[in-house]
Amino acid sequence: MQSPASLAVAYRANGRKLTPQRQLIFQLMHENETHPTAEDLFAQASAQMPGISLRTVYQTLNELAEMGELQFIEIGSGATRFDPNVGDHHHAVCDSCGQIRDVHVRGAATLRPTDSTDFVINEVGVVFRGICSACETSRRKGSSQRGAKSPVQQAKASKK
Amino acid sequence: MQSPASLAVAYRANGRKLTPQRQLIFQLMHENETHPTAEDLFAQASAQMPGISLRTVYQTLNELAEMGELQFIEIGSGATRFDPNVGDHHHAVCDSCGQIRDVHVRGAATLRPTDSTDFVINEVGVVFRGICSACETSRRKGSSQRGAKSPVQQAKASKK
DNA sequence: CAACTAATTTGCAAGTCATGCGAATTAGCA
């Protein structure tokens, strides 16, 4: 992660200005472990800076991604999520609550396809789908667990 | 993959009807190696069955996914793509042309996070990002290769 | 084989997520 100070540097290096909006969004992003969506951040930002525009949030997130300060996470089912953690890590997605958590995977970076050897690999991403401990617990305690949808369908459904 | 015959069985097992539209979409899906979007399939379907509705294509694809006959692939940048291959495989995405190809990865299914051990894993997905051989070749031959966008940005850009 | 009924198909409206655009503002520099 990047400190706010170096953020200023990063911005200037790109001939960009360090506006209050950008600082706020950057800060909120790093205080947040939940991989928020643009709307999530907009809600939080609005609380601290009434009048800030959703348009600006989108714009800033795109800029930060361009500058390598954050990553997009696009794991189906709805809005893009943003991850300030640009280090080597992967994700575990709960098919029940939709939570995404960062995880580490030994040897992931060196995985290679056994076929398609004529493909230059720049990046390897691993996504685990399953049930987080919180959901697993509440499930045992009683509730539903109805019609078994596929994980993907489940994700889709929780969109609403 | 599933034969058209068993498709009928699968449909009946779900109390569903085997309509010409469904048969066509299922067939096109399996003739197609390109992980098409709903619009792609709609275009192909329209050629063989003028008047078929895009709505029906979406609906059918969702049903097939529910029945486990195909998978959704949602790797950012635009529309959902569909994959008739529900076996154990992963994907390689070309950041240049957007092509997605199926690949196999030894040991992928047994990957586990080194942290987050309190997470029940149902599925492991690996995504490689890079440059396919075709793009790599044409790139060498001459063309651009301008401003280095992040892979994700690149994907976003090719959306349009 | 004709009738019947629930499942499907369709087209259009509506919804979600994200970006384009132009006018008003503002950060950073001289």
Added chain:
DNA sequence: TGCTAATTCGCATGACTTGCAAATTAGTTG
């Protein structure tokens, strides 16, 4: 302090997908 290019903002627009209700049709029954 002033200047100017960069940025913010909000509205319109666009891409993709689903909801809905009326018209059709697959599959079953007599």
